[in-house]
Amino acid sequence: MAVGAFLLLAVAQLATAHFGLEYPAWRDATLGSGHNYSQWAYPCAGVPGNIPGGNRTDWPLTGGSVILDLHHDWTYVFINLGLGANVTVFNYTLTPEFLNATGEGKLCLPTVPLPADLKVEDGTQASIQVITVGDSGAGLYNCADITFKADAKPLQGDACRTVGVTTAAIKEQKAGTSAGAIAGMNSVVLSSVVGLALLFVCGMSL
Ligand SMILES: *[C@@H]1O[C@H](CO)[C@@H](O)[C@H](O)[C@H]1NC(C)=O
Ligand SMILES: *[C@@H]1O[C@H](CO)[C@@H](O)[C@H](O)[C@H]1NC(C)=O
Numbered sequence: 001m002a003v004g005a006f007l008l009l010a011v012a013q014l015a016t017a018h019f020g021l022e023y024p025a026w027r028d029a030t031l032g033s034g035h036n037y038s039q040w041a042y043p044c045a046g047v048p049g050n051i052p053g054g055n056r057t058d059w060p061l062t063g064g065s066v067i068l069d070l071h072h073d074w075t076y077v078f079i080n081l082g083l084g085a086n087v088t089v090f091n092y093t094l095t096p097e098f099l100n101a102t103g104e105g106k107l108c109l110p111t112v113p114l115p116a117d118l119k120v121e122d123g124t125q126a127s128i129q130v131i132t133v134g135d136s137g138a139g140l141y142n143c144a145d146i147t148f149k150a151d152a153k154p155l156q157g158d159a160c161r162t163v164g165v166t167t168a169a170i171k172e173q174k175a176g177t178s179a180g181a182i183a184g185m186n187s188v189v190l191s192s193v194v195g196l197a198l199l200f201v202c203g204m205s206l
């Protein structure tokens with residue numbers, strides 16, 4: 001009763017923490033939907049790719065915009081890319097310098113460039129994976145399906161506004177430490193201490 005209500009409230013609060021991927025439109029809403037999605041789940045919070053009739057956003061050939069809805073005091077942000085229609089392997093990093101995003105609010109990155117050696121064509125399908133990592137070291141995941149288009153443009157002006165968030169770029173220290181490796185590590189840590197991690201990462205927003 002009282003305890004039950006408190007737990008329910010706590011769970012509802014957890015559901016509003018984590019982060020939203022607003023652009024490109026995520027595969028499906030992983031916050032507070034009726035599905036059994038979990039943003040702790042690698043690689044895409046349990047949301048399948050290429051859902052028939054699902055979201056797929058046109059993105060410019062050299063890279064496009066990303067908008068995140070952030071709910072934590074601060075978080076590291078990694079963005080990865082995988083090629084194909086139904087992507088489960090995200091082996092290109094778009095953040096060789098990952099971001100330390102401080103503050104809750106909207107973060108719009110106007111242009112997230114592709115690696116110089118990655119050539120895509122008009123019509124190439126792909127998926128974007130966004131990983132945020134908080135002070136516990138555990139990762140949260142969201143993905144969006146995209147199609148590279150020659151006539152797609154990055155978001156501009158009011159469509160790309162950052163509110164309440166500041167960012168600092170952090171250089172990876174070692175050549176061997178890719179965002180992908182960090183992501184893999186986090187998913188291992190995550191599966192063993194998921195309860196503890198929930199307390200740590202979301203504790204500050206309760
Ligand atoms: C598509 O994107 C919209 C807007 O971000 C979201 O509400 C919805 O859950 C997404 N998924 C599907 C399958 O429509
Ligand atoms: C979510 O998981 C629970 C427990 O496994 C199950 O009872 C429920 O039907 C699932 N809901 C959906 C929408 O799949």
Ligand SMILES: *[C@@H]1O[C@H](CO)[C@@H](O)[C@H](O)[C@H]1NC(C)=O
Nearest residue numbers: 048049050051052086087088
């Ligand atoms: C995507 O791939 C997964 C396995 O990797 C498969 O189970 C699923 O049916 C595929 N979905 C589509 C829409 O092709």
Ligand SMILES: *[C@@H]1O[C@H](CO)[C@@H](O)[C@H](O)[C@H]1NC(C)=O
Nearest residue numbers: 082083084088089090091092
């Ligand atoms: C990325 O993974 C895809 C599919 O597994 C593969 O075809 C491609 O060669 C990989 N690229 C790199 C740079 O690892």
Ligand SMILES: *[C@@H]1O[C@H](CO)[C@@H](O)[C@H](O)[C@H]1NC(C)=O
Nearest residue numbers: 073074075100101102168170
């Ligand atoms: C990231 O930002 C937070 C809050 O502003 C700060 O406490 C933390 O030290 C920063 N991390 C790095 C590696 O600079």
Ligand SMILES: [Cu+2]
Nearest residue numbers: 017018201202
């Ligand atoms: Cu959270």
